[in-house]
Amino acid sequence: MSSYGILANGVVITGGQRSQVLSDGAVVWKEDRIVAVGPAAEVRREHPRAEQQLDARGGLILPGLVNVHHHFYSALARGLDPGTPMRNFAEVLDRLWWRLDRALDEETVRVSAEISAAECIRHGCTTVFDHHASPSFIDGSLDIIASAIEQAGLSALLCYEVTDRNGPQDARAGIAENLRFLRARRTDARVRGVFGLHASFTLRDETLEAVANERPAGAGCHIHVAEDPVDVAETQRAFGCDPVERLCRFDLLDERALLAHGIHLDAKAYATIAEHDATILHNPESNANNGVGRLDVEEVVERGCLVGLGTDGMSSSVLRSLRFAFLSHRGARRDPMAGFGALPDLLHSNVRIARRFFDEPSLGKLTPGAPADLIAIDAVPPTPLQPANLFGHFVYGASEYPVRHTVARGKILLENHTHATLDPTAIAGRALELAPALWERFHALQWGTSYLG
Numbered sequence: 001m002s003s004y005g006i007l008a009n010g011v012v013i014t015g016g017q018r019s020q021v022l023s024d025g026a027v028v029w030k031e032d033r034i035v036a037v038g039p040a041a042e043v044r045r046e047h048p049r050a051e052q053q054l055d056a057r058g059g060l061i062l063p064g065l066v067n068v069h070h071h072f073y074s075a076l077a078r079g080l081d082p083g084t085p086m087r088n089f090a091e092v093l094d095r096l097w098w099r100l101d102r103a104l105d106e107e108t109v110r111v112s113a114e115i116s117a118a119e120c121i122r123h124g125c126t127t128v129f130d131h132h133a134s135p136s137f138i139d140g141s142l143d144i145i146a147s148a149i150e151q152a153g154l155s156a157l158l159c160y161e162v163t164d165r166n167g168p169q170d171a172r173a174g175i176a177e178n179l180r181f182l183r184a185r186r187t188d189a190r191v192r193g194v195f196g197l198h199a200s201f202t203l204r205d206e207t208l209e210a211v212a213n214e215r216p217a218g219a220g221c222h223i224h225v226a227e228d229p230v231d232v233a234e235t236q237r238a239f240g241c242d243p244v245e246r247l248c249r250f251d252l253l254d255e256r257a258l259l260a261h262g263i264h265l266d267a268k269a270y271a272t273i274a275e276h277d278a279t280i281l282h283n284p285e286s287n288a289n290n291g292v293g294r295l296d297v298e299e300v301v302e303r304g305c306l307v308g309l310g311t312d313g314m315s316s317s318v319l320r321s322l323r324f325a326f327l328s329h330r331g332a333r334r335d336p337m338a339g340f341g342a343l344p345d346l347l348h349s350n351v352r353i354a355r356r357f358f359d360e361p362s363l364g365k366l367t368p369g370a371p372a373d374l375i376a377i378d379a380v381p382p383t384p385l386q387p388a389n390l391f392g393h394f395v396y397g398a399s400e401y402p403v404r405h406t407v408a409r410g411k412i413l414l415e416n417h418t419h420a421t422l423d424p425t426a427i428a429g430r431a432l433e434l435a436p437a438l439w440e441r442f443h444a445l446q447w448g449t450s451y452l453g
């Protein structure tokens with residue numbers, strides 16, 4: 001079915017570096033491209049035959065959001081009691097996440113991806129970067145996630161988390177899964193691969209050497225870096241350098257290197273990241289949840305680093321993450337003026353990062369020729385909204401309102417709060433059937449995994 005639609009009756013925020021605001025605007029798309037953006041009356045006059053009509057009801061119309069760090073597989077951890085205390089981050093990994101990932105099978109990987117994809121749609125995210133681990137089901141796991149993403153109608157950058165903690169065979173299988181997926185999806189417009197790595201402290205030199213040698217040129221990598229001091233201390237102890245320097249040793253730091261967290265690094269490491277034009281992915285809610293410390297976004301941006309914003313499996317709401325990033329930054333700085341430096345750029349930084357992986361120079365912008373990824377949020381502005389105070393409207397307003405419509409590449413995924421491509425109630429029903437057995441497998445597994453296998 002051909003797609004020709006209009007989203008109107010809202011405040012259009014065009015996105016991009018210098019976003020414009022149209023108080024009574026409309027956006028028209030044909031197939032997967034935006035064809036017109038402008039004042040509603042004018043646009044309607046020029047496109048009287050648009051078949052799909054979406055009404056924003058006075059709310060905000062903006063480009064689909066990008067989430068640069070997610071873990072779909074965490075969806076079935078909700079309410080899971082690990083049954084043992086977790087006194088620090090290393091224990092959180094060992095006693096919760098590294099047991100959960102080993103308990104996952106094909107069906108639980110699939111349903112976790114479906115749950116997360118539905119939540120992305122409900123929160124207005126149309127492009128998402130996932131970081132996946134399922135050691136008992138490695139080969140083909142990225143295809144299962146890709147098919148859920150395709151069914152949902154989203155765009156995604158997927159990877160499998162290579163690590164040595166489960167032994168050399170699993171590390172090898174993880175490398176193979178990344179290579180297979182990267183090659184298969186090299187020219188895919190919507191779902192692509194990047195090379196997934198867990199973190200320096202669970203990766204042996206031989207494994208990084210293999211990744212460096214076998215990775216296709218320009219593949220990039222997506223890795224956790226200095227999320228907790230354990231990564232820095234263990235890397236220093238076992239390899240005599242910090243995690244950033246270690247990536248440099250294997251030539252893995254480039255403009256497609258995605259470094260999640262990047263909290264416990266020194267000035268030299270930030271300078272190295274900036275020099276290589278690599279990216280730091282900030283996940284403030286997750287960092288608070290794990291009690292691992294926090295990244296000072298303004299400081300690292302001043303040091304020249306590009307910083308994006310993720311949710312790290314905590315939720316699928318980029319706007320909630322933005323609000324938390326802002327409030328926690330002010331709280332930590334004890335400064336009611338802080339946060340207006342670098343934080344307003346985070347959403348656009350996500351777009352810039354996504355453009356490095358997809359051949360879409362106008363992704364994240366409402367302009368003719370751009371991909372038709374657009375959303376409407378039920379936040380009817382009660383005060384003047386201008387480009388200069390957009391951030392205030394996001395963190396104090398839009399982040400608290402539901403998304404009404406989500407359109408991705410011209411396909412309606414959410415219409416008047418109702419999903420068009422997925423059935424979240426049916427998905428939750430299936431998840432509820434699978435979760436008890438998953439949790440049983442989880443509880444049967446031991447902890448005490450050694451970092452390097």
Ligand SMILES: [Zn+2]
Binds near residue numbers: 069224260
């Ligand atoms: Zn993560």
